[in-house]
Amino acid sequence: MTVKNIGVGMLGYAFMGKAHSYAFKNMPLFFWPPPAVPELVSIFGRTDSKVAEAAQNFGFKKYTTDWHEVIEDKEVEIIDNCLPNDMHHDISIEAIEAGKHVICEKPLAMNSRQAKEMWDVARKNSVKSMVAFNYRFVPAVGLAREIVRSERLGRIYHFRARYLQQWLRNPNTPLVWRLDKEKAGSGPIGDLGSHVFDIIRFVMGEVKAVTAISKTFVKERPLPTDKMKKGKVSVEDAFESIVEFENGATGTVEASRMATGRKNYNNFEINGEKGSIEFDMERLNELRFYSEEGDVSTIGWNNILVTESVHPFVSHYWPSGHVIGWGDTFVNEIYHFMDVVVNDKRVDPIGATFEDGYKNNVILDAIIQSTLTGKKTPIVF
Numbered sequence: 001m002t003v004k005n006i007g008v009g010m011l012g013y014a015f016m017g018k019a020h021s022y023a024f025k026n027m028p029l030f031f032w033p034p035p036a037v038p039e040l041v042s043i044f045g046r047t048d049s050k051v052a053e054a055a056q057n058f059g060f061k062k063y064t065t066d067w068h069e070v071i072e073d074k075e076v077e078i079i080d081n082c083l084p085n086d087m088h089h090d091i092s093i094e095a096i097e098a099g100k101h102v103i104c105e106k107p108l109a110m111n112s113r114q115a116k117e118m119w120d121v122a123r124k125n126s127v128k129s130m131v132a133f134n135y136r137f138v139p140a141v142g143l144a145r146e147i148v149r150s151e152r153l154g155r156i157y158h159f160r161a162r163y164l165q166q167w168l169r170n171p172n173t174p175l176v177w178r179l180d181k182e183k184a185g186s187g188p189i190g191d192l193g194s195h196v197f198d199i200i201r202f203v204m205g206e207v208k209a210v211t212a213i214s215k216t217f218v219k220e221r222p223l224p225t226d227k228m229k230k231g232k233v234s235v236e237d238a239f240e241s242i243v244e245f246e247n248g249a250t251g252t253v254e255a256s257r258m259a260t261g262r263k264n265y266n267n268f269e270i271n272g273e274k275g276s277i278e279f280d281m282e283r284l285n286e287l288r289f290y291s292e293e294g295d296v297s298t299i300g301w302n303n304i305l306v307t308e309s310v311h312p313f314v315s316h317y318w319p320s321g322h323v324i325g326w327g328d329t330f331v332n333e334i335y336h337f338m339d340v341v342v343n344d345k346r347v348d349p350i351g352a353t354f355e356d357g358y359k360n361n362v363i364l365d366a367i368i369q370s371t372l373t374g375k376k377t378p379i380v381f
Contacts (some may be wrong), residue, residue, distance in 0.1 A: 001027075001033060001068065001244070002032060002160075002306055003033055003036060003037050003186075004036045004037070004342075005036060005037050005038075005039040006036040006037070006039065006077050006078060006338070006341070006342065007037060007039045007073075007075040007076045007077045007078070008024055008039060008040050008041060008076065008077075008078045008080060009041055009042045009043070009044070009070035009071070009073060009076035009078065009079050009080065009100075010040070010042070010043040010044070010058070010060065010070075010080050010082065011043075011044045011067055011070060011079065011080065011081045011082060011083050011087075011091065011293055012044070012081070012082035012083045012105075013043055013044075013045045013051050013055075013058070014082075015049065016082035016105050016132075016336065017043070017045075017054065017058075017080075017082040018054075018058065018078050019134075019327060019330050020082055020103075020132070020330060020334070021040065021043075021058040021059070021060075021329045022330060022331075023327070023330035023333065023334040024038040024040060024080075025038070025040070025058070025059060026331050027331050027335050029093070029337075030316045030317055030331060031316050031327075031331075033074055034324075034335070034338065035335075035338045035339045035341070036338055036341075036342045036344035037349055038245075038249035038334070038338065039062040039075070039192050040059050040061065041060065041061055041062070041073060041075045042060060042061065042062045042063065042064060042069070042070045042073050042075075042076060043055050043058065043061070043062075043063050043064075043070075044064055044065070044066070044067045044070045045059040045063070045065065045067070046065060047074060047083055047182040048065050048165045051063045051064070051065060058152070058335065062087045062172065063353060066106070067083075067091055067109075069093050069243075071091075071094055071098050071100060076100065077101060077340065077341075078100065078101045078102075078103065078338075079092075079100045079101070079102045079103075079290070080102075080103050081095070081103070081104040081105060082105050082132075083105070084177050084183050084184065084216060085109070085110055085118060085183065085184050085185050085190065086110055086182065086183045086185070087108060087109060088104055088107075088109055088110075088114075088118075089109050089114040089117065089118060089317060090094055090106070090229070092104045092118055092129075092214075093118060093121050094119070096099055096121050096122055096125050096127055096129060096167050096301065097125065098125060098181055099125075101127045101128045101129070101133075101244070101337075102122075102127070102128075102129045102130075102340045103129070103130045103132055103334075103337050104118075104129070104130075104132060104354075105132045105358070106107055106130075106132055106133050106194045106195065106352075106360070107169055107185070107357070107360060107364060108131050108191045108357030108358065108361055109209075109357070109358075109361055110357045110359040111185065111361060111365055112358060112362040112364075112365045114361075115354070115358040115360075115362075116356055116358050116359035117143040117356070118354055118357070118358070119211060119249060119354040119355050119358045120355075122354040123354075124354075125151075127380050128337070128340050128341045128347060129191050129347070129353070129354050130337050130340070130347045130351045130353065131198075131351075131352040131353070131354065131360075132333060132352075132353060132356075133194075133195065133202075133356075134200050134258075134329045134333045135199055135200040135240055135266065135329065135351040136182065136198070136199075136333075136350065136351065136352060137312075137313065137330075137332035137333045137336065137350075138281070138283045138284050138329050139285070139306045139311045139312045139313050139314050139324070140284060140285065140287040140304075140306040140311075141199065141203070141279060141308075142200070142281055142311070142312030142313070143168050143287055143304070143306055143311055143312065144203050144270070144277050144287060145202055145203045146312075147241070147289070148203050148204060148270060148272075148277070148328070149203075149316075152274065152275060152291070153270065153271075153272030153273070153274050153275045153276065153277065154272045154273035154274035154275070155248075155272060155273045156204065156245075156247060156248075156249045156270060156271070156272045157199065157249055157250070157271050157272060157273065158220035158249060158253035158269075158270070158271040159204055159243070159245070159250075159252075159268065159269070159270050160250055160251055160252045160253075160268065160269050161196045161199070161200075161251070161252070161253045161254070161266075161268040161269075161273075162253075162254050162265065162266075162267050162268075163188070163192040163193070163195060163196050163255040163256075163265065163266045163267075164251075164254075164255070164256050164259035164260060164262035164265040164267075165188075165192070165256070165257045165263065165264060165265070166257070166259055166260050166261060166262050166263065167257055167259070167260055168218070168237060168255075168257040168258055169258050169259075169260045169335060171218045171221065172220060172221070172222060172227075173221060173222075174222050174223065174224040174227065175221040175222065175223055175224060175230070175231045175233065176224060177254040178191060178235075179221065179233045179234070179235055180234055180235070180289065181234035181235050182234070183236075184367065186235050186236065186237060186364065186368060187214075187216075187235030187236040187237060187238075187239075187257065187375055188213065188236065188237070188238060188239060188255040189239050189255070189364055189367050189368060189371075190256075190364055192255035192256075192257070192266075193239065193241075193253065193255050193364060194360055194364060195266065196255065196268070197253070197360055197363045197364070198252050198352060198356065198360050199268060199374050200251075200253075201242075201246060201294060201356065201359065201360070202352075203270070204245060204247070204249070204270065205245060205246055205247050206246040206379070207243055207244070207246070207363055207379050208245055208246050208378065209242040209243075209244045209366075209377060209379060210241050210242065210243055210244070210363065210366050210367055210370055210376070210377055210379065211241060211242045211370050211375070211376045211377070212239055212240065212241035212242070212367045212368075212370040212371050212377075213239065213241075213311060213370075213374075214238065214239040214240075214256065214368075214371040215236060215237060215238050215239075216233055216235070216236050216237050217237045217238070217258055218233060218237065219232065219233055220232055220233060220317050221233055221289060224286075236257045237256065237257060238254070238255065238256035238257070238258055238259075238369070239254065239255055239256075239371065240252070240253075240254045241253045241254065241367055241370070249330075250377040263282065264282060265277065265281065265282055266280070266281035266282075267281070269279045270373065273355070274291065274292050274293070274330055275289065275290050275291040275292055275293075275300045276289075276290040276339075277289050277290070277328070278301075284324075284325075284326065284329075285306055285307055285323040285324065286303055286304065286305060286306065287306050288302070288303055288304070289301070289302050289303075289304055290302070305321065305323075307320060307321050307322060307323055307324075308320055312332075313332045313335075313355075316335075319325035319355075332349075336350060336351050337351065358381075359381055362379060362380070362381055363379055
């Protein structure tokens with residue numbers, strides 16, 4: 001069997017660069033025959049020695065400290081932008097205008113204005129573009145969408161979500177870029193909240209208005225380059241919000257990176273007139289389901305192990321009952337994007353378009369605005 005190759009250029013070699021590289025390398029193993037075999041051509045990073053090491057570790061043919069070289073490389077057809085948030089806008093636009101297909105990490109941009117510009121450029125060009133909201137590609141989240149969209153829960157009353165991590169609980173944790181407003185745009189509002197609000201739009205539907213508060217608990221942290229000196233934390237450590245939905249449901253969303261004991265606790269629950277569902281990212285192969293239908297003597301919460309071939313993406317992995325991992329959500333994501341690129345398919349509704357990324361940024365902007373004014377902020381796309 002002959003399968004074409006498609007060249008990939010990776011921007012960034014840290015946490016997300018590694019996760020995406022893992023996905024490109026492993027996608028053909030599970031999704032055989034793949035739409036195309038990713039050829040890892042070039043990787044960009046700002047530190048020469050570290051990006052050289054990453055290129056060797058991840059399997060890229062070459063590396064550079066100039067991102068323009070990756071975009072200009074004739075062997076590269078797909079640009080994967082895993083850089084900090086302040087480097088999404090200009091670089092992704094340049095890549096699209098150079099005729100490259102682009103997958104960009106979330107949030108799409110620093111704010112909705114930038115995201116709108118990116119969406120406008122994407123609409124005017126024939127290449128494919130997708131925002132890397134990998135939780136859309138968790139089989140259990142896909143099943144949750146199917147249950148809600150098929151109206152098995154009936155009319156939806158409530159949505160509540162908590163995305164909690166603990167990695168900043170120690171006040172001596174260094175002042176990394178995610179704590180700098182100029183580079184990140186916001187703290188857990190964009191870092192974690194962007195995931196939650198994308199899940200909301202993917203599973204539930206549109207948001208009508210938000211009311212929110214935020215808090216910075218540790219206002220100064222050691223500098224990464226000199227731990228004897230401290231710098232100002234310019235983003236929030238946590239936020240809480242009340243959410244109103246277009247379908248009449250009410251909800252709450254909170255996120256924190258100071259929640260001691262929580263590693264990657266992305267949890268949501270949806271309550272409807274006929275039943276409820278609950279998901280926890282730390283148990284990503286499971287979906288809890290409650291239905292009012294059936295014998296009253298046996299009605300209760302059921303724990304669905306989402307590992308059957310009928311569930312989203314699962315047929316490409318292991319026999320029934322064998323679980324997948326967090327890294328496999330990226331494999332599913334990359335397969336979807338490769339299929340879209342090679343076979344000229346639509347990114348949506350399973351993948352997140354740049355329009356989805358823009359609407360996500362509009363909601364994040366509204367959350368930030370509400371934290372500043374203390375008032376309910378309507379969502380206007």
